Amino acid sequence: MRLTGDYNCMNCLSRILIIRFSSLGDIVLTTPFIRALKQRFPSSTIDYVAKEEYVPLIAHDPGIDHVYFARSCDGFKGLLALAKKLRRAQYDHVFDLHNNLRSRMLRTLLAAPSSSIRKENLKKFILVSFHKNLFKETVPVPERYARTATVFGVRLDESGPTIHVPSHVYQRAIRILESEQARSSDRSIALCPGARHFTKKWPLEKWIELAGLLLENKDTRIHLFGSKDESSCCDEIQRAYPDVISSFCGKLSLLETAAGLADCDAAVTNDSGLMHLATAVNVPVVSIFGSTVREFGFFPYRSRAVVVEKDDLSCRPCTHIGRKRCPRGHFACLNDITPRTIVQAIDDLLKPDSH
Template identity: 40%
Template sequence: MEMFKNILIIRFSSIGDIVLTSPLLRILRKSFPDSNIDFLIRKEYSELVKFNPNVNNIIEFDTLEGLRGLYNIANQIKSKRYDLVLDLHNNWRSNYIKYFSKAKFYTINKRVLKRFFLIKFKIDLFKEYISVVDKYIETIKFLNVKNDNNGLDLFYPDNLSVNFHQKFKDLALENYNLLIGVAPSAKHYTKIWPAQKYIELLSNILQQFNAFVFMFGSKNEADYINMITKAVIEHTNKNSILNMAGKLSLLETAAVLDRCNLMITNDTGLMHIAAARKRKVVAIFGSTVRQFGFFPHGTENIVVENNNLKCRPCTHIGRNRCPEKHFKCMQDITVDKVFNAFKNILNIK
């Protein structure tokens, strides 16, 4: 096997894409236990790899620094004289960095042409669902290594577990039979199952089960999620639901998810965090499809989706509006369908 002493991984964003790099990092560390493995990442996502024992150093890119910041990072990387660069992003920034590095490099094959044919002409050239995890691992196929099928990793310090007990001790969570995580929002509109459906689903769950629900999301999503939370409380007259949107870091979210029996989520980054912590996942897919490689990886899951539409998929990342103006990919997914998926994954008759 060819030896590499100094390795750089490039993946700037976003949450899910970065979490999905963890099997590659694990395989690289096993193949090169004494090598230096660095990770180039956008500053706001660096906590996702900060405690990963398979990473030696994190190089943070601050987008606020613009081209000058990118130029400075390129000089820094050139000075480190990497033997191998793995470009898992394949955009103009990563191309600039890897060419500037003067190192041997390999780049992810995103299947852009197949993706284009599926979105534009609804011609499916994908022979199977290939996870982004395996697309990342393809960059080191010259090493004759394979996916170890041990799922995703996401590491956080022990003190977050202690903080969990301190923060939520007044909730008496030990009195509930089920702890459920819910991520009801997303960056793009066409990835969001409607709020009213979440309200009905969570009301049904709280009325029929002795359950407590944690609502997760970003600071920008806090008001939207708070609206859902308040509506569920009003419908059920129960306070066993708590909006944590914007109040937790990504690793704190992972620590709370560790106490949950399952996660109900749209196709979003928190879905991958739940999978990395080996939680059961019920994922609701709208405008996106599993052929793109983004689905709950390495954990028990049920993907709920509408496969009866000729217009789907209309995008690989999500849209801010439905181009057909009917939004049937989400509107036609009934509360009963998701509720049944919830019961099935928990083996509830």
């Protein structure tokens, strides 16, 4: 945690600003911190800055008073305009949960006391490049966020991330599901085959095989979720079993996707933003991890979830973000995870005594 400002008064934060521009999963993981801040300072005003496309995720959080958006296309001029608007609020403290160039520029322009997340980039680099683990402990990202406010007595509760979906959005999403006859089965499983980087994507043919195994249970229906960019992948899976698979890739907003996930009995995901979104609406999750590892802090947090990974590979991790291709060529971290392993993980997760 990096701090700037005068800290003679530890109990007088009445106006607070949180900065986290992106991305989906990172923003979802800020919600335990929002909750903890509001519990510590219940009378405070808490505002938030995010990229425009992520504003709906935070706008309905009961701990947030106002969400301001920043657009990358507006450049430095847009950042100046945003800072001018934010300075009027005279924040007592700014929590920079992004700690990149843009967020540092913004908090400098605000000239308010601030603290920023420690990103441990050097330790990540050494772990990836030399496979030497300097992490003395594995600290989940929500807890790294919370460390920016330890000096103020802020402590996380025992719950995980939470996304608040307004009832009208939920009802709209359900109508869309019903229009696809996607609510007529006893068991619905969400498959989320997308991810931002190749080395985080379980191969398409394995998703198709997984769908076939799940559909051996005649009471099961499968829903596919993802962004518009992932539509082609989802379409291929749907074409394999068109009568019992519904694809909502690119058809729903972020909040509608959250509502659709909430209507499912379980979700299978890659290491992706939808993994965190699913946990935030209390859906049991089986997540498939490839090139990344627990030490980076992005495993499902305090939720009903299981991670399937090949933890015996000497080449993991090969990146802390993701790669366009496997540097060794074998892609064993994901190729060696079988669909039957995922089916077993789902069955174990849904057993009545599993939680």
